[in-house]
Amino acid sequence: MKNQLSLLLLLIFLAISCSQKEESLSEKPLSEQQFEFEIYDSLVVDYLGNLTLMDQSPDGKHFLLIDQNTDSILVTDPSGKTIYSYKITGEGPEKMEGNRTGVAKFLDNSTFLIPSSRALYQYSLAGELIKSFPPDFEGMSQLVIPSSTSHTRMGDQVITLMKGRYDKLGSSGLEYQAQSRQLEIFDFQTGDFSPIVPFPKESKFSSSTLEFGLIDHYPAFTVRDDSLYLIFRNEPKLFIYSKDQWDTPASIKPIPLPKFIEREISQKDAEGFNVRDFFYGSIGGIWALENQNFLISYLSGLTNEESDEAIAAAGSDFNKIFEEGEKKNSGGYVLFNGNQVSPVIIKSEQLGNINSIYSQEEIWFSPDFEKVENDYSVIYKTRLISR
Structure with a gap:
């Protein structure tokens, strides 16, 4: 009996100790916590190519993938068997029609929506066109990133990045900054597209005197419940909008990245494109997670001196400029809780880019195609863990 009592007291002590430890970890500042993407499963497909996962059906029975090189679409089951x-x-x-401007997303268990520069298209799993949804203006291809998430569902509406409504204003400049809206919202019930989200007055891109380029304010966005979360490429601020309140953000969160090179407007080449544009700080993606946390993908950018060195080292080889710039750039994936950011999250060498996120426990990565060579395709399933 005494032994049983002693064992019970020991278990209670251990439980209290573990609880205190967990509490102390949760109270630890996010900026001091180190996280890692832990691989714990994968989707293996008998296919040779650069496959990425666009989405999985709500019931989890189908995976929608695309070959980045050929634009071939594959539909598989959870075992990786190709169905279509x-x-x-x-x-x-x-x-x-037009250029694909982002990845496809499931509308329900049997159909998906895919964006182009001309319209939104609804297809069946078998690839049969069900319906197209063109806007009331001629869509245009401007800085197309086919691997990006350029549309997201919000109830019976779709928020999408579709350019062309303001073609008379150009794609940048003072008139564009003053008069344009950055996103479109499509309503399935009415079939109408409506422009939403002007540049917020708290954003540098709303300036009436300083002109920025298209690449500076290219947006990344996500939706969770009835809120839209928006970031512009060269501005480390999170703009949060409530549903149907698109003119003014409900709140704004500065993102305290340790290093982020913003464009100095005196460096703007008003006459046209400059290679230097690609080497400023950039935010490439944002995902809303549980507990008001966000996962953000960013690159710090290069100083003027670092940029000049990368361009000089590349010589006349334009493609090599980016290789040289990558050697000097820093950044990666970080967590942001509205006040602090974590250190860059650790990921193993075989992991490439994030494809899809459903929770902190389900984050899908494509492989790093430069480091992984297989006679099959694999998509890695990971989760965030604290080290």
Whole structure:
């Protein structure tokens, strides 16, 4: 009996100790916590190519993938068995017009929506065109990033990045900054597109005297419940909007990245494109997680001296400029809680870029195609863990 009592007291002591330890970890500043993407599962597909995961169906029974090199779409089951394989680009009545401007997302368990520069397109799992949703203006291709998330669902509406409504204003400049809206919202019930989100007055891009370029204010955005979260590429601020209140952000959160090179407006080459534009700080993606946390992808950017060195080292080889710049750039994925950011999250060498996120326990990565060579395709399933 005494032994049982002693064991019970020991278990209570250990439980209290563990609880105190967990509490102390949660109270530790985010800026001092180190996280890691832990691989614990994968989707293996008998396919040779650069496959990335666009989405999985709400019931988890189908995975929607695309070959970045050929634009071939694959639909698989959870075991990786290919059910359908086809292309929806090209010529023909069932094909998508314009350039694909982002990845596809499931609308329900049997259909998906894919964006182009001309319209939103709804397809069946088998690749049959169900319906197209063109806007009331001629869509345009401006700084297209096919691997990005350029549309997201909010109830019976879709928030999307579709350019062309303000073509008379150009894609940048003072008139564009004053009069344009950055996103479109599509309503399934009415079939209408409406422009939303002017540059907030708290953003440098709302300036009436300082002119910025298209690449500076390219947006990344995500939705959670009834809120829209928006970031511009060269401005470390999170703008949060409540549903149907698109003119003014409900709140604004500065993102205290340890190093982030913002464009000095005196460096703006008003006459056109400058290679230097690609080497300023950039925020490439944002995902809303549990407990008001966000996962952010960013690069710190290069100083003027670092940029000049990268350009000089590349010589006349334009593609090599980016290789040289990558050697000097820093950044990666970080957590942001509205006040602090974590150190860059550790990821193993075989992990490339994030494809899809459903929670902190389900983050899907494509492989680093430069470091992983297989005669099959694999998508890694990871979760965030604290080290």
